[in-house]
Amino acid sequence: QALDLNSIAVLQYTGGTTGVAKGATLTHGNLVANTIQGLEMWKPFIRFGQEVMLTALPLYHIFAFTANLMIFYLAGGRNILIPSPRPLSNLKAVMLNEPVTWFTGVNTLFAGLMHESWFKEKPSWLLRGSVAGGMALVPVIGERWEAMTKTPIYQGYGLTETSPVATLNPFNRPKREAIGVPIPGTDVRLVDNDGRDVAAGEAGELWVKGPQVMQGYWKRPDETARVLRDGWLATGDVAKMDEDGYFQIVDRKKDMILVSGFNVYPNEVEAVIATHPGVVDTAVVGVPDDECGEIVVAFVTPKDESVTEEAIRAHCKQSLTGYKVPRIVVLRKDLPKSNVGKVLRKDLRDEAQQAYLQRKAQPVAPKRT
Numbered sequence: 001q002a003l004d005l006n007s008i009a010v011l012q013y014t015g016g017t018t019g020v021a022k023g024a025t026l027t028h029g030n031l032v033a034n035t036i037q038g039l040e041m042w043k044p045f046i047r048f049g050q051e052v053m054l055t056a057l058p059l060y061h062i063f064a065f066t067a068n069l070m071i072f073y074l075a076g077g078r079n080i081l082i083p084s085p086r087p088l089s090n091l092k093a094v095m096l097n098e099p100v101t102w103f104t105g106v107n108t109l110f111a112g113l114m115h116e117s118w119f120k121e122k123p124s125w126l127l128r129g130s131v132a133g134g135m136a137l138v139p140v141i142g143e144r145w146e147a148m149t150k151t152p153i154y155q156g157y158g159l160t161e162t163s164p165v166a167t168l169n170p171f172n173r174p175k176r177e178a179i180g181v182p183i184p185g186t187d188v189r190l191v192d193n194d195g196r197d198v199a200a201g202e203a204g205e206l207w208v209k210g211p212q213v214m215q216g217y218w219k220r221p222d223e224t225a226r227v228l229r230d231g232w233l234a235t236g237d238v239a240k241m242d243e244d245g246y247f248q249i250v251d252r253k254k255d256m257i258l259v260s261g262f263n264v265y266p267n268e269v270e271a272v273i274a275t276h277p278g279v280v281d282t283a284v285v286g287v288p289d290d291e292c293g294e295i296v297v298a299f300v301t302p303k304d305e306s307v308t309e310e311a312i313r314a315h316c317k318q319s320l321t322g323y324k325v326p327r328i329v330v331l332r333k334d335l336p337k338s339n340v341g342k343v344l345r346k347d348l349r350d351e352a353q354q355a356y357l358q359r360k361a362q363p364v365a366p367k368r369t
Helices: 028-045 062-074 088-097 107-113 139-149 221-227 266-274 309-317 349-361
Strands: 008-013 023-027 052-055 078-081 102-105 129-132 153-158 165-168 187-191 204-209 232-241 247-252 257-259 262-264 279-289 293-302 328-331
Touching (some): 008 028, 028 165, 052 088, 102 107, 107 129, 107 139, 129 139, 247 266, 262 266, 293 349, 328 349
Parallel strands (some): 052 102, 102 129
Antiparallel strands (some): 153 165, 187 204, 232 247, 257 262, 279 293
8 A cells, every 4th residue: 555644654652751651643744744844943053964963862752753863864964872861871972072963852861961070071062052852941951051061952842742843942042941932834822721712921721733743542532532622732731922922831731739729830849949959850749638639749869968858948938939839858869750761750649649648647746835
């Protein structure tokens, strides 16, 4: 049977970071469209036939497949493949000795590299830019990366279901904290819980329409019907748009924590915790509470023993409203991550619940009068 743009190319399984992995049905048309869309954004800033892309994410992940392999293949670039970025020392030889001009990764990869002594001591870079995707780029991580490498970092946004790129920062006028603007041929809208467009500046669920949107989930008509609505893909991510038309991710809709009727987005709390100089990594989840509905629990990987629960809470109180400050802080040697380095919040919820129950079982010290 002859292939055409409507023929199925791959069953690309989602990362399963928020639930059971599902096979997104992507056609040749989906992948070709997203490759061309991405190249159109990159074209004015690529030296065709001269770029060297460092690929630390596996090519079976849709981000690396489209952004690193497909786009830079069309651009005549050279790809250096890292079989596994863990431990981070696996990147040392390439980063110190190869003329890498572009680099893509997720927030945790950028953060981890900046704790490596060999990375911090590198005297100069040939990098022309780095692209962050797969998860929200914590603002302080972006700032530190640009300061350390003296090169820009551009944030984009996408999903397995969008092949994956849906928005990207224009390379000539980026906003580090934003996921950019819709790429060519892509429509984006923000809606409330009833599917109505929200007012400008308000947060709403991000919906995407374009030639890169999947056909559905393989043999999962129930899940397909839940996310595909009249040609629009309901992403499950909450975002807002600024006055310049740039979008910013607030958080995953299902990760939102409801404390005494107030919305708390883990990304915001994590961004504040990440600014503490003694924090290597962090993740925030919510657990049920009889009094508040839910409470905020933070997991922190400390740099050394000077980091305590009290220190993290005090740090948060300087920047966050009271109900957003973590009620419980759990210090952990490391955090559970997917094969591309995204923190698995769902794997932390049971542990957070146990920490909460243990805390409740502790006797309350009598108040002094």
